Amino acid sequence: MNKLKWGVLSTANIGLTKVLPAIQKSENGVVYAIASRSERTASDAASHLSIPVSYSSYQELLDDPEVEAIYNPLPNHLHVEWTIKAMMAGKHVLCEKPLALKLEDINKLIELRDKTGLTVSEAFMVRYHPQWLTARKAVREGNIGLLRNIQGFFSYYNDDKNNIRNIKEAGGGGIWDIGCYPVTTSRFIFDEEPLRVASILEYDPETGTDRMSSVMMEFPSGQASFxxxxxxxxxxxxxxxxxxxxxxxxxxxxxxxxxxxxxxxSKGDFYFEDYELIDFPVCDQYTLQAESFVRTIRGEQDNHVPLEDALRNMKVLEAIFKAGKSGKWEDVC
Known part of the structure; x- marks a missing residue:
């Protein structure tokens, strides 16, 4: 079987250090081309990762008929624009999260996908890791009884005002960058959608981006917080x-x-917990994501993270921001 040829928009760090090496390890794909706004940057990245072709503009890469699928790790505010351009060029697209910053933009992508028949997916790599698939299976099989509550925490320290994650206009901030993960995994484990959310968001006075947040989500079957x-x-x-x-x-x-x-x-009580450790062999969740995406393109399976899922996740994120401003519970519409 011929390997699918990937093209990469930009030399973003997540691509160079995680996703591209992972695709290169995949059984059904190859990184064929990479593009940057700088010819030197693209050439250096291609040389470093042994990528055959480099381009000094994103459009040049999209115009290459050899490229079948695009990996889009551009800054958040550019995701929709270049995903649409890639689709108009006939390319399938795996786009980094958040796929969009507005609900209506995901609806535009759904409409274009339906017209073109192309595969488009939001890159939530966690949804492919065996640990999350096993956790979901364990819940479904009743290994912890009835699922009632999920709690999470995710943090890092970055106060660099020039870092893209701290630039409000580029879609920076904690909810867009990392808060989306406990949202998508809670939805994945509950296998249903939140009804309403409440949140407290603290904003950095210099950058204007949310730097600390606490969120509660009410599901039909229980609650989740992070x-x-x-x-x-x-x-x-x-x-x-x-x-x-x-x-x-x-x-x-x-x-x-x-x-x-x-x-x-764990099925023990608070003082005498009886742990069962479930170990997973070494694997690369980005490789698993890439291989799954290619199988979807080739009609071998359904899309694990379709645009409809991105739409539902976005509804929760929008409600979180709305609740942070109103100080009230907000429905997930």
């Missing part, structure tokens, strides 16, 4: 509580590609 911050000590953890047990995902989001991961299944 805190996230771009200016706290780095940490991440997700806990899933049922009526008869608890699951704890040790490294829920930045699962390492070179180390084994594990989740804890």
């Amino acid at each position: 805190s996230c911050s771009t200016q706290l000590s780095p940490y991440q953890r997700m806990q899933i509580f049922g009526t008869k047990g608890r699951l704890e995902v040790e490294i829920p989001f930045n699962a390492p590609a070179d180390k084994a991961c594990r989740i804890f299944l």
Whole structure:
């Protein structure tokens, strides 16, 4: 089977250090071309990662008929614009999260996808990792009784005003960058959508981006809550509580590609917890994501994170921002 040829828009750090090496390890894809607004930057990245073709403009890459699919890790505010341009050029698109910053933009992408028949997906790599698939299976099989509550935390420290994550106009801030992860994983585990949310958002006085947030989500079957911050000590953890047990995902989001991961299944009481460690072999969630995306393009499976899922996740994120301003519970419309 011929490997699908990927083209990459920009030399963003996440692409160079995580996603592109992962695609290069995949069984059904190859990184064929990379583009930057600088010819030297594109050439250097191509040389460093042994990518055959480099371009000094994004449009040149889109015009290359050899490129079949695009990986789009551009700054958040450019995701929709260049995803649309890639689709108009006949390319499938795997776009970094958040796919868009406005609900109506995802509706535009859905409309264009339906017209073109192209595969477009938001790059939530966590949805492909065996630890999350196992956690979901364990909940569905009743291993913790009835699922009632999920709690999470995700933080890192970055107060550089010039960093793209701290530029409001570029879609910076904690909710867009990392808060979206406990939202999507809570939805994934509950397998239903939140009804309403409440939130407290603290904004950096210099950058205007949200730097610390606490969120509550009411689901039909229970509740989920999380805190996230771009200016706290780095940490991440997700806990899933049922009526008869608890699951704890040790490294829920930045699962390492070179180390084994594990989740804890506990059915004991507070003082005498009886843990069962569920270990997972070393794997790269970005490789699994890329391989799944190619199988979807080739009609071998359904899209694991379709645009409809991106739309539902965006509805929650919009409600979080709205609740942060109103100080009230806001419906997820």
